[in-house]
Amino acid sequence: MRTLNLFILILVILALPLLAALFMLERKPEGLNFNRAAFVDLPGWQDDALMEALPALLKSCEKIKIIPAGRRMPGASIAGTYGDWREACGAVEKVTDRASLEQVLTTHFTPLSVSAGSNPDGVFTGYYEALLKGSLQETERFNVPLYSRPPELVMVDLGKFRPSLKGQRIAGSVKNGRLEPYSSRKNIEEGALGNRGLEILWVDSAVDAYFLHVQGSGRVLMPDGSFYGIGYAAQNGHANRLIGRRLIEMGAIARKDMSGQAIRQWLADNPDQMMDVLKTDPSFVFFRPLKNGDGPYGSANVVLTPGRSLAVDRKHLPLHAPVWLSASHPDPTDPTVAEVPLNRLMVAQDTGGAISGEIRGDVFWGFGDDAEEIAGRMANRGRYWLLLPNRLADKLLEQD
Incomplete structure (x- = not known):
């Protein structure tokens, strides 16, 4: 009997991590409150060109269909499994016009207002597909390399080891059996990856290269007039310390005047300090070529849709989920206008x-001058509503 009791105790102890994981997978993200809302109460619901969001919805549904039904959706655990979304996606695939898309959304989804404590407001920024000039050969002009992912770089999803760390990642390289931090931007800029053949191509501007690292994807105009697509492949594991913060600390740019455009202007006006400032951000991105005209991919591994794909914090929101955003954005044609209303259906497809x-998002604006102008100046207040399949929404609300 004592042997049997010991055996049962061992089984219980071994099962505890699994039970804890299962429990945490079903819990709503810490610090967030969700409340049921009505579609008619979403700001601008009747005015949005909903069909412009259909390509983004279909791209996520294509991914949802091919992943095993029992696998959990990426990001925050409140999204259940891929199988929980199959019925709604089947309906999305039959949409033919705005009326039918509205019918699918109102029938299969429940909008949930999201707040951090009692505060529903947060900051929404923008990003874009950058334009650079480059060459496949290093020359006197084209001397700034864009690197492919080094083979020794290890990226770790900590959530696979500890449920409490879901959504957190680190990266490094293994040395003497231990994972050690990878080289910082400063080390890499000073030659840490030199003479290893990791260069994909070379561009003519260290500033443009830095902005590409921040944006994550871009198009490189080659000497023959063709475009070479470049996309995110990996990151060195160091936390982002965007140089805008450093320039504010230096008193170079006032906080109220901070924008991508202001950063570019200061760097152009102060070439002797440019590289020192760029090196203060330890984060460094590695790239991969994009072939056959593919657009940039988001973290959800789908091609992003300009104006309809949203980057989110996956600790708080699930990827592939529809989101109703109510915010504003700068007018790309008039720098004096900072708040053009932005009320529309989007899809969480990137990080x-x-x-x-908790209340944070980054709108993908696509490629071109307007996209860069909006994204460079956008840091606007707003809020969002998460759209979940009805059963998952009911289950989430039962936790309150």
Whole structure:
């Protein structure tokens, strides 16, 4: 009997991590409150060109269909499994016009207002597909390398080891059996990866290269007039310390005047300090070529849709989930206008090192001058509503 009791005790102890994981997977993200809402109460619901969001919805549904039904959706655990979304995606795939899309959304989804404590407001920024000039050969002009992922770089999803660390990642390289931090931007810029053949191509501007690291994807104009697509492959594991913060600390740019455009202007006006400032951000991104005209991919491993894909903090929101955003954005044609209303259906399809917080998002604006102008100046207040399949929404609300 004592042997049997000991055997049962061992089984219980071995099962505790699994039970804890299962429990945490079903819990709502810490610090967030969700409340049922009605579609008619979403700001701008009747005015949004909903069909512009259909490509983003279909791209996520294509991914949802091919993943095993029992696997959990990526990001915050409140999204259940891929199988929980199959019925709604089947309905999305039959949409033919705005009326039918509205019918699918109102039938299969429940909008949930999201707040951190009692505060529903947060900050929403923008990003874009950068344009650079480059060459496959290093020359006197094209001398700034874009690197492919080093083979020794190990990226670790900590959530696979500890449920409490879900959504957190680190990266490094293994030395003497231990995972050690990888080289920082400063080390890499000073030659840590030199003479290893990791260069994909070379561009003509260290500033443009830095902005590409921040944006994550871009197009490189080659000497023959063709475009070479470049996309995110990996990151060195160091936390983002965007140089805008450093320039504010230096008194170079006032906080109220901070924007991507202001950063570019200061760097152009102060070339002797440019590299020292760039090196203060230890984060460094590695890239991969994008072939056959593919657009940039988000963390959800789908091609992003301009104006409809949203980068979120996956600790708080699930990837592939529809989100109703109510915020504003700068007018790309008039720098004096900072708040053009932005009320629309979006899909959470990306993440980013600087996208951290309960009410936080980064709107993907696509490629071109307008996209860069909006993204460079956008840091606007707003809020969002998460759209969950009805059964998952009911289950989440039962926890309150």
